[in-house]
Amino acid sequence: MNKTLKTSLVVAILLLLGAGLGYAIATWRGTQDPAANGGATLSAVGDGRKVLYWYDPMVPQHKFDKPGKSPFMEMQLVPKYADEASAGGVAVDPRVAQTLGWRTATVEKQRIGSNTEAVATVQLNDRDVAAVQARSAGFVQQVGRIAPGDVIAQGALIAELLVPEWVAAQQEFLAVRATGDAALTNAARQRLSLLGMPAATIQQVEQSGRVQSAATVHAPIAGLVQELMVRPGMTVSQGMTLVRINGLATVWLEAALPETQAAAAKPGQPVEVRMSAFPGEAWQGKVTSILAQTNTDTRTLKVRIELPNPKGRLRAGMFAQVRFAVDEQEALVVPSDAVIRTGQRAVVYVVSAPGRYQPVEVRVGREFGDKLEVLQGLQPGQQVVVSGQFLIDSEASMQGVLQRQAPAASAASPASTAASSQAASASSPAQTTHEGTGKVIAVSTQEVTLDHGPIASIQWPAMQMPFKLARPELGRGLKAGDPVRFNFTQSGDAYVVQSIERAGAAK
Incomplete structure (x- = not known):
């Protein structure tokens, strides 16, 4: 009887231990299962694409090695795939874009023209x-x-x-x-x-x-x-x-016109004048001259307008509002909010594919209300990002997209092409070898993703980016975390590693 009781107790204890162990394993698997962290992560991992890291779109500079919720914004982390950088531009999950309320607009040609207004003061006509x-x-x-x-x-x-x-x-x-x-x-x-x-x-x-x-x-x-x-x-x-x-038969108006709108005025142009002293009344004047000097403090031009004064009601020193009519012209326009101005250049993010955005440097012209004229860089029908482009710009800076575009743009500029067509092959970025050091993030037979330091020869800052391998055998023996020294060249939009070795081997 005692032996049977002991056997029963042992079996009961083993059953309890097995149940506890099963519960612990199930709980651990649940925490590791991407489905527990949201459908977005499950679909991202389940499609077979290689994930480099996860990040919070609102704080993209922080990287995480596994999915889950962001510690900053209480939102699901988004995967960064290895094939996104090689495809060009910046990739953003469409669901993230929808959540953040990103808006796009179409680049289109419009007949634009607006009335330019300026303040003016009444002065005596010094010719009379x-x-x-x-x-x-x-x-x-x-x-x-x-x-x-x-x-x-x-x-x-x-x-x-x-x-x-x-x-x-x-x-x-x-x-x-x-x-x-x-x-x-x-x-x-x-x-x-x-x-x-x-x-x-x-x-x-x-x-x-x-x-x-x-x-x-x-x-x-x-x-x-x-x-x-x-x-x-x-x-x-x-x-x-x-x-x-x-004489008081005519008076002058001296209008202060911003130099950015200098094209709105020309001698002989009719203008409409209104004054707060005489509400509801309008005078018709004519531009007689545009003075040769610009006010260096206010950056305005002085435009002289001659105005009839038959009843002598206009007194010197009165304030007036002058309206210059601008002829309508056809121009390529985008919303003003779509352009990011850095002081050195203007950038617009174009939708190159669903969920992918390409930075394009543009040259802008005149501004008409909430529209901005684009002189170079865009084509009619393209879609540009109007809101949320600063988050894309932050992601592009983190990936080095803008830095990689700058050398390519300078190499393909018309001035450098026309300078010396015979010597272009010798100085082309595709044949110039650059050297750098870094750490392996991921490696395959076709490419290697490196977290490299600054590269002075091409003016790159430290960044993480994928490189093509010139030969499959270059990646043999390398694994994630290895410090390496490598040489690479530029071939079109791709950067190709010609030689790579572990830093310890190099020493």
């Missing part, structure tokens, strides 16, 4: 100025009731002057005319004109037969009295300025 001077020396007997800043009419009295030289010349003219000698009379009349006596005054002396002792000075134009230099009792000299009058 009259300066009245004394034609002979004399004395001021009377001054009209005017002062600087007054607006006067044409013919208004400025001053009455006593000119002794004119009085003597008039007496001589009348005496000569009394003799009846026509020749002497004409000579005496000519002398009065040479002394600066107005023709109206000479005619008055000739008709009345009396000396006009006072010379009356009148305003030649209507306008604003800017300067009044005479006072009663003053002595004036010949050529002295008595008054300066600025």
